[in-house]
Amino acid sequence: MADKNNEEKKKKNPAPAAKSVKRRKKKGPPAAVKIPAVFPTTKCKLRLLKLERIKDYLLMEQEFIQNQEIKKPREEQNDSERAKVEDLRGTPMTVGTLEEIIDDNHAIVSSSMGPEYYVTIMSFVNQD
Known part of the structure; x- marks a missing residue:
């Protein structure tokens, strides 16, 4: 019975009429900027x-x-x-033997063929 009473009340009370509601401007960035x-x-x-x-x-x-x-x-x-x-x-053109160091830049070298040569000494030659 209680269910019937509730249903009758719902039928009797019509929904309120729609009111015109003005939209308020929202604060914040414009819509184009929002991601x-x-x-x-x-x-x-x-x-x-x-x-x-x-x-x-x-x-x-x-x-x-x-x-x-x-x-x-x-x-x-x-x-x-x-x-x-x-x-x-x-x-090397010929292979020789160091006979004697004359000074820091020159030496006497003998070749295997016999003659001796007076030659300059390069910086990478070990003089010891």
């Missing part, structure tokens, strides 16, 4: 993680290339120095 929420968040998060992984890979590649460019001039300098040393050493 909209992006849905679905799970797919966007997955895309973000994939793009971050690609970004990390590209940063590693860029760092590797920069290190190689820094290293390259050193290798070229070492190659040029090696070439200079090889030019100074050259290939």
Whole structure:
């Protein structure tokens, strides 16, 4: 019975008429400046993680290339120095024996064929 009374009261009381409500201006940034929420968040998060992984890979590649460019001039300098040393050493024309050191820059060398030569001593020759 109580249920019937409640139903009758609901039927008798009509819903209030809609009143015109003025909208108030909201304070804050304009709508164009607000960043909209992006849905679905799970797919966007997955895309973000994939793009971050690609970004990390590209940063590693860029760092590797920069290190190689820094290293390259050193290798070229070492190659040029090696070439200079090889030019100074050259290939021996004849093999000789050091007979006597005259002064800091000159010595007498005898070859295996017999004659003795008065030659200059290079800086890389061990004089001991």
